[in-house]
Amino acid sequence: MGIKINTHYQEVKESYLFAEIAKRIRIWQESHPEKADKLIRMGIGDVTRPLPKEVVKALKEASDEMGVAESFHGYGPEQGYDFLREKIQEYYKSFPVDLAKEEIFISDGAKSDLGNILDLFDRGITALVTDPVYPVYVDTNIMQGNKLLYARAGEENGFLPMPDPSVKADLIYLCSPNNPTGAVYDRTGLTAWVNYAKEKNAVILFDAAYECFVEGDLPHSIYEIPGAKNCAIEFCSFSKKAGFTGTRCGYTVVPDSLVFGGQSLRKMWLRRQTTKFNGVSYIVQKAAAAVFTEHGAKEIEENINYYKENAKMIMKTLDELGIYYTGGKNSPYVWMKCPNGLRSWDFFDKLLEEIYVVGTPGAGFGEAGEGYFRLTAFSTQEKTKEAMERLKILLAK
Amino acid sequence: MGIKINTHYQEVKESYLFAEIAKRIRIWQESHPEKADKLIRMGIGDVTRPLPKEVVKALKEASDEMGVAESFHGYGPEQGYDFLREKIQEYYKSFPVDLAKEEIFISDGAKSDLGNILDLFDRGITALVTDPVYPVYVDTNIMQGNKLLYARAGEENGFLPMPDPSVKADLIYLCSPNNPTGAVYDRTGLTAWVNYAKEKNAVILFDAAYECFVEGDLPHSIYEIPGAKNCAIEFCSFSKKAGFTGTRCGYTVVPDSLVFGGQSLRKMWLRRQTTKFNGVSYIVQKAAAAVFTEHGAKEIEENINYYKENAKMIMKTLDELGIYYTGGKNSPYVWMKCPNGLRSWDFFDKLLEEIYVVGTPGAGFGEAGEGYFRLTAFSTQEKTKEAMERLKILLAK
DSSP, X not given: OOXXXXXXXXXXXXXXXXXXXXXXHXXXXXXXXXXXXXXXXXXXOSOOSOOOHHHHHHHHHHHHHHTSGGGOOOSOOTTOOHHHHHHHHHHHHTTTOOOOGGGEEEESOHHHHHXXXXXGBOTTOEEEEEESOOHHHHHHHHHTTOEEEEEEOOGGGTTOOXXXXXXXXXXXXXXXXXXXXXXXXXXXXXXXXXXXXXXXXXXXXXXXXXXXGOOTTSOSSGGGSTTGGGTEEEEEESHHHHSGGGTOOEEEEOOTXXXXXXXXXXXXXXXXXXXXXXXXXXHHHHHHHHTTSHHHHHHHHHHHHHHHHXXXXXXXXXXXXXXXXEESTTSSEEEEEOGGGOOHHHHHHHHHHHHOEEOEEGGGGOGGXXXXXXXXXXXXXXXXXXXXXXXXXXXXX | OOOOBOGGGGGSOOOOHHHHHHHHHHHHHHHOGGGGGGOEEOOOOSOXXXXXXXXHHHHHHHHHHHTSXXXXXXXXXXXXXXXXXXXXXXXXHTTTOOOXXXXXXXXXXXXXXXXHGGGGBOTTOEEEEEESOOHHHHHHHHHTTOEXXXXXXXXXXXXXXXXXXXXXXXXXXXXXXOTTTOOOXXXXXXXXXXXXXXXXXXXXXXXXXXXGGOXXXXXXXXXXXXXXXXXXXXXXXXXXXXXXXXXXXXXXXXXXXXXXXXXXXXXXXXXXXXXXXXXXXXXXXXXXXXXXXXXXXXXXXXXXXXXXXXXXXXXXXXXXXXXXXXXXXXXXXXXXXXXGGOOHHHHHHHHHHHHXXXXXXXXXXXXXXXXXXXXXXXXOHHHHHHHHHHHHHHHHO
């Protein structure tokens, strides 16, 4: 008797990945206090470069505005201020993708929206994710009582699984450039997924959080693919693009042409956001808009290039050692094969014990991640260089 | 065939309240362009005082920190920084209420958490709300496919309905000081609700967004009532307290002793937040912490007193006119009876047409609001004074 809780929460597995990493580091530090300052962390998915000067300037100007009655801003539009939506609309034109301002929703980050979007769908539907996978896609679906299917990624498909027409899914999660593998779909790959989704009357949830690392002709947005506006919602963020992991701003694109069960998903999302959200801080939206100014864009490019240099150092080292990897190009992540057939956690221990370098065991991202290891380009150049020198000496033995 | 949407969204009624108000104002302005600058808005639930100087200072200092690698903050804890949780923990001690830091979750506002909390419960449960009611409680439950029951508020109970033991509910929404009626439960009233909830094994969702207006011995927090920690979740916000409606910060208290279906709701909420949220902007959390400094607290008190003076002006006018109302004391809202038996919208039109004052028709908050009208204390003192002078002349006729 009494209130019934959502029992699906009990089906979510506790993720011990980062807790286990922290524990092993702590044990190592305690037994090697003299080496503690030699530790280099290459496992983090968080940025290290500070906010661009232009962004800090915008934050401070907006803070001053808020301190004066005449320029104070109270409740803003739940879906974001036009000044920011218009900047994003303009940014998409460079891909080139045409969006209506009303199709762009400002949020406090891709993670919130990726979770909350499930509100629009029935419970018990089937979600297709890749393996290895960003754990948030899995956990949010389990919490809803949804079913999960896995598309296996591996060396045979360059960690870019393609749709299997015999599999029926309602939701399809694609992350490109991928976390954790750094692999990037080209137009042909994404076109296959768009066609598959349309055939199954499924919705693609496209996570474009790392699009700012994409170079050349590879797609930044799924809407570069014909037909995607009829089947895909896109999530993006200022986190990696502009160092907003602690500042919190992102955006979600829900095209007007997404109509399922006779209902516009854009209108449903608008309803969801106006009912359960009160918009992103005015100050933070002003900061995000500064990312698109001439100075802001230049500073951001410099930061991204800084991380790309780190990625190049990692790739060069692995190339010299003859180790298989994906990513690094068009991505801040390098997904390497553990040498000598080592399992992910054994390689983790080896790196920690012998060269004091921390990465992320691939097995933590799913079964198909076993035997692989993720290194990130988000550390400093000095530390990345030092870590790669140590790795070269260790593995060239 | 294909993905199934959440059809409950179609059951949510479009709220035409604020759209209808905006439309009537627009029509009036177009037909009376010469009077347009005489319009006084007393319907808004948004604040008008700027952010305190101490808060602006904290925002700017934190922005500078974010611009330097050594003091940059990336991803923070999803449940909020300890420096802010500890301030809130200390604030609760003044009620006096003892909370563990882990029971306090920082959010981007009460509205988000009031919506998202339903994630923890089964769909199809029964929610009891008061009538009149803040529409978010109703709409979020309809979206989940929950059933709704209404506890009727009126002059017979001072707009403070008490529990009916024959009614079975799973969730109970209480807002005190109330939006829209400004009525405040005393200890006896809240104790009755706590006892009712415990008897039914129900959960109280207590919206304390206006607690900063409470004076004297009335409860600020439901946890001042014995037993509440076994049945209540409390939502609060810096919006009204410190003018954060556009800055976005709030907090939710989920006591450790809330155990339903064998599960800790605190642990479930932690799981929800770590999976579907990435924390509030570091800068905004620093600003919220400044609210609790000596200077910050003084400035906030001044702002609240400013609004309280407005409320007093409104109450004095209604007292002189012999009009029934609730609120005004311990609340920024004054809920007045429309004079001469007028219906809410007719009184709205009368005020707009004859004295160019805009309020909110009570009927917009539910059936029991018909014949009532909400005025808010959030305008400037000059405008509030002018509006009350006009109202006195109009109704003293």
